[in-house]
Amino acid sequence: MTGTWVDIAFGVFAVAAAWFGWRVFVTDSMVRATFSLLASFLNVGAILVLLLAEYLGVAMFFMMGVEMTVMAIYMVAFMMNPAGLNPMQMVHQPRVAVVVGVLSTAGFGAVALAADLDTVAIVDPDGTIRALGHELMGSSMLVMQVVGVTLVATMVGAVVLSAASGRFGPADVGSVPPAIVPGDDTTRPGVDVGGDGGGHDHDHGHGGGAHGHDDGGDA
Amino acid sequence: MTVVTVLLVAAVLLGIGTWGVLSQQSFVMIMMGFELAINGVMLAAGALWRFTSGGEPRGQVLVVVAMLVMAVEAAIGFALVVAVSRARRADTTEGIAELRR
Numbered sequence: 001m002t003g004t005w006v007d008i009a010f011g012v013f014a015v016a017a018a019w020f021g022w023r024v025f026v027t028d029s030m031v032r033a034t035f036s037l038l039a040s041f042l043n044v045g046a047i048l049v050l051l052l053a054e055y056l057g058v059a060m061f062f063m064m065g066v067e068m069t070v071m072a073i074y075m076v077a078f079m080m081n082p083a084g085l086n087p088m089q090m091v092h093q094p095r096v097a098v099v100v101g102v103l104s105t106a107g108f109g110a111v112a113l114a115a116d117l118d119t120v121a122i123v124d125p126d127g128t129i130r131a132l133g134h135e136l137m138g139s140s141m142l143v144m145q146v147v148g149v150t151l152v153a154t155m156v157g158a159v160v161l162s163a164a165s166g167r168f169g170p171a172d173v174g175s176v177p178p179a180i181v182p183g184d185d186t187t188r189p190g191v192d193v194g195g196d197g198g199g200h201d202h203d204h205g206h207g208g209g210a211h212g213h214d215d216g217g218d219a
Numbered sequence: 220m221t222v223v224t225v226l227l228v229a230a231v232l233l234g235i236g237t238w239g240v241l242s243q244q245s246f247v248m249i250m251m252g253f254e255l256a257i258n259g260v261m262l263a264a265g266a267l268w269r270f271t272s273g274g275e276p277r278g279q280v281l282v283v284v285a286m287l288v289m290a291v292e293a294a295i296g297f298a299l300v301v302a303v304s305r306a307r308r309a310d311t312t313e314g315i316a317e318l319r320r
Binding site for chain 2: 006007010014017018021022024025030033034037040041044047048050051052053055056059060063067070071074075078090091092093094096097098100101102104105106107108109111112113117118119120121122123124125128131132134135136140143147150151154155157158159160161162164
């Protein structure tokens, strides 16, 4: 591609990356937010390809495609309102956040504008992938090994953190408040009793003081 | 497409990510904000590699490391959200404010 077309493509990808990034935090649907983030990543990957970092751009496509799909499934499994059927505003300190966001953009933008960066042409534009391969498998091998070990540790850590059953019994023993009535899990603080719709009203509907505690029926 | 324009786009992505991290309540949305910010960091590193390094491949290795940070953040973040969701029935930052009371 010649210079003008690269500039046009860069403009389109840049606007799309920023616009989809903004959409992530304003859409009601969490699944739509996930795929907006994916679109933002894909546009940044395309810009990386334009920057002659083809390996990184394509790696970005693959990695983010998988990661955001997982995230979308996760949204449906865990989060409220995954399809955005209800209007939703789940934010705190919105004004501070906007101010900090604008300030950080302005700050980094000012650095970019003020920095006196000399443009150095790439010596061998057609050999960047080969050069990166030799670098990763050669003198940067230590970096690659650290990356690999870190990813293994991450896998182990993720399984340990998210497993329901620990090595010596249920993983959440000791991390939850004990039941008010020993042995009766429905009296545990913070546990929603299914179906009563009352949320934290645990004295509701288990047997008129049979457990010996005040169920509010004395009057 | 110059180094300055690409860095400006990266700054915008970083700013949007920062805004998202600070304003969202849901854990997963906060993680999305972090990912968007790292996205901007990777773009900035790629731009500096392209325009100022003369094609030195170690610049791209830096971007690979940023990508590693993103993968670790996503995997450990998801695992933590599962653990918190299981132990506290919470999926927002306001749901785990016990120590403040």
